[in-house]
Amino acid sequence: MTRKLYYEDCHLARFTARVLDCVKAENGYYVNLDETAFYPEGGGQACDLGTLGDAAVLDVREQGEDVIHLCDRPLETGSLVEGCIDYERRFNLMQQHSGEHIVSGIVHEMFGYHNVGFHMGSDVITIDFDGMIPAESLPLIEAKANEAVWKNLPLHIWYPSPGELPCVGYRTKRELPWPVRIVEVPGYDKCACCGVHVSHTGEIGLVKLFTLMKFHQGVRIEMACGKRALEHLSAVYDQNRQVSQAFSARILETGAAARQMNEVLARMKYTVTGLQRQLFDGVAESCANCGDVVHFAADLEPALVRELADRIADRCGGTAAVFSGSDANGYSFCLMARSGDLRPLGKAMTQALGGRGGGKANFQQGQVRAGEAEIRAFFRKL
Numbered sequence: 001m002t003r004k005l006y007y008e009d010c011h012l013a014r015f016t017a018r019v020l021d022c023v024k025a026e027n028g029y030y031v032n033l034d035e036t037a038f039y040p041e042g043g044g045q046a047c048d049l050g051t052l053g054d055a056a057v058l059d060v061r062e063q064g065e066d067v068i069h070l071c072d073r074p075l076e077t078g079s080l081v082e083g084c085i086d087y088e089r090r091f092n093l094m095q096q097h098s099g100e101h102i103v104s105g106i107v108h109e110m111f112g113y114h115n116v117g118f119h120m121g122s123d124v125i126t127i128d129f130d131g132m133i134p135a136e137s138l139p140l141i142e143a144k145a146n147e148a149v150w151k152n153l154p155l156h157i158w159y160p161s162p163g164e165l166p167c168v169g170y171r172t173k174r175e176l177p178w179p180v181r182i183v184e185v186p187g188y189d190k191c192a193c194c195g196v197h198v199s200h201t202g203e204i205g206l207v208k209l210f211t212l213m214k215f216h217q218g219v220r221i222e223m224a225c226g227k228r229a230l231e232h233l234s235a236v237y238d239q240n241r242q243v244s245q246a247f248s249a250r251i252l253e254t255g256a257a258a259r260q261m262n263e264v265l266a267r268m269k270y271t272v273t274g275l276q277r278q279l280f281d282g283v284a285e286s287c288a289n290c291g292d293v294v295h296f297a298a299d300l301e302p303a304l305v306r307e308l309a310d311r312i313a314d315r316c317g318g319t320a321a322v323f324s325g326s327d328a329n330g331y332s333f334c335l336m337a338r339s340g341d342l343r344p345l346g347k348a349m350t351q352a353l354g355g356r357g358g359g360k361a362n363f364q365q366g367q368v369r370a371g372e373a374e375i376r377a378f379f380r381k382l
């Protein structure tokens with residue numbers, strides 16, 4: 001049975017232990033020690049990584065009463081080795097995991113919902129609850145969670161006696177057999193958990209809730225604690241600083257500046273569209289009674305390509321073929337006529353010019369990859 005130093009001191013990063021056993025495995029060596037500070041995977045928390053002597057620890061699993069370390073090289077049975085865990089990684093995981101307890105406890109207290117899923121991504125973590133939480137409650141949950149952090153409460157971890165256990169009133173996903181390890185954040189949460197946690201809530205530093213979205217029958221909250229929260233918020237702040245510079249707006253007024261910019265853009269778009277229509281009328285007039293027309297226009301959205309084709313078709317008396325784009329990026333097109341069936345022409349054109357499109361008998365719309373010279377040559381051949 002391995003002595004579990006990580007339960008005795010969650011901040012222990014270096015330790016010396018005796019190698020009890022070292023067995024060749026498919027992808028390394030399984031090493032069993034008399035004691036370890038390496039937390040094995042469990043309770044939704046990833047295992048610790050680090051080194052044992054010269055060997056890198058690649059994975060740690062619990063096997064019965066033992067903690068087995070998967071190492072990249074063998075260690076001599078009976079020897080003493082120095083263990084060193086990647087403490088920065090471990091502390092980060094403890095911050096997320098302990099913060100998750102507090103948020104889950106607060107949600108359970110406020111709404112009676114259970115944490116039914118927990119995932120630690122690379123930058124944020126997610127918690128899934130089995131009921132709907134109104135988005136307006138997010139700031140209150142966050143405020144309560146940070147209040148718990150700033151009180152710097154000691155986490156109380158204990159194993160209630162068989163008689164005590166039914167009266168403890170802890171959060172759990174399923175009925176657990178005795179003994180049960182209870183992790184308590186006094187006043188905020190009581191939960192059955194086998195993970196490693198910070199010793200005082202102050203070590204979590206900060207709890208930041210980002211988003212709340214509907215998920216299955218409940219909601220998913222995206223959040224981060226401690227260093228991750230700081231890094232994420234710093235990245236968001238940097239983006240906002242760039243927006244602030246681009247808009248020449250104060251850092252707390254970028255939202256209003258962006259809305260204002262959208263309004264200006266909408267007005268400009270309206271003006272430009274009006275001018276474009278006048279231009280279209282001029283182009284259409286110049287094509288009056290010309291029969292079939294092939295026209296190239298600069299930088300038009302597909303809807304405007306169709307509108308221009310429509311106006312030319314009104315005046316030309318034949319088929320209007322309008323293209324907009326560039327030789328480098330290809331062209332959007334619209335074929336339009338007041339009589340006949342354009343589908344065979346559309347099909348032949350997209351086949352010959354490398355593109356795709358569709359539509360009805362009186363109009364065909366799509367894209368081609370060919371250049372202007374090739375497109376003009378195709379229509380000359382008709």
Ligand SMILES: [Zn+2]
Pocket residue numbers: 043097101183193194195196197
């Ligand atoms: Zn836990």
